[in-house]
Amino acid sequence: MLLSIKDLEIERDDKVLFSPVSFDLNSGDIIKIAGENGSGKSSLLRAILGFLTISDGTILYRGGSTNRAYNQFLKETLYIGHNTGVKDNLSVSENLYLLNGSVPKKEFSTVVDMLQLQEHMDVLCRFLSEGQKKRVALASLWLRECTLWILDEPFVSLDNVAQALIQNAILKQVAKGGAVVLTTHQPLAIPNYKEVFLS
Known part of the structure; x- marks a missing residue:
């Protein structure tokens, strides 16, 4: 159990x-x-x-x-709640590394492409839509075991x-x-x- x-x-x-x-x-x-x-x-x-x-x-x-x-x-345990943990004053790239730690570069790139975040990596998360912020948070589903x-x-x-x-x-x-x-x-x-x- x-x-x-x-x-x-x-x-x-x-x-x-x-x-x-x-x-x-x-x-x-x-x-x-x-x-x-x-x-x-x-x-x-x-x-x-x-x-x-x-x-x-x-x-x-x-x-x-x-x-x-x-x-x-x-x-x-991986928890993703209403408060996703995404920091508005950090970029997408910084948030992904903050939330997921050290991830192999190839695997990281694959997840970023799949979630259509590749064009936003240097953008501060405060400028993202709610859907894009959610994708940043949910990347953990693939990047964390x-x-x-x-x-x-x-x-x-x-x-x-x-x-x-x-x-x-x-x-x-x-x-x-x-x-x-x-x-x-x-x-x-x-x-x-x-x-x-x-x-």
Whole structure:
């Protein structure tokens, strides 16, 4: 078992956001967190990552508490949220290296070309569209090796071509034994994913 969530609850302003949530994530699994706007989808992801305190329940990674081996858990996890981590005062090139560290030049160039960022490498990210900024952040899907992907609305601001690239990346991630937890209002053209609905 890669990730196990048991009877998880989160409170905000003394109000429980959703009914207790439980699910198990194995290698090769994709779980879509669904629910109405404001139902707590982003909060659930942030709680799994340890960014929010839970009011009840347990979160286990590889059978152990995430708190006990938090650094290892984060090392094996790629999180891309609404705040993508892209720095407006840095160029595309600088952001890519900041987010992904040392990457072989050939592999780096291939990803840059695929995401159509090659003409923007020296441009400060403050001058990019939201879709282009999202592509900069999502380059990590190809440039970093992480077992668990936690993605909050990864398709927002992307055109159909970019959305297809992301879905293909997700399929490759699980095909090699990784796992994905994501939120999205978009329909997924991905077989055999599980859905957890927050209510």
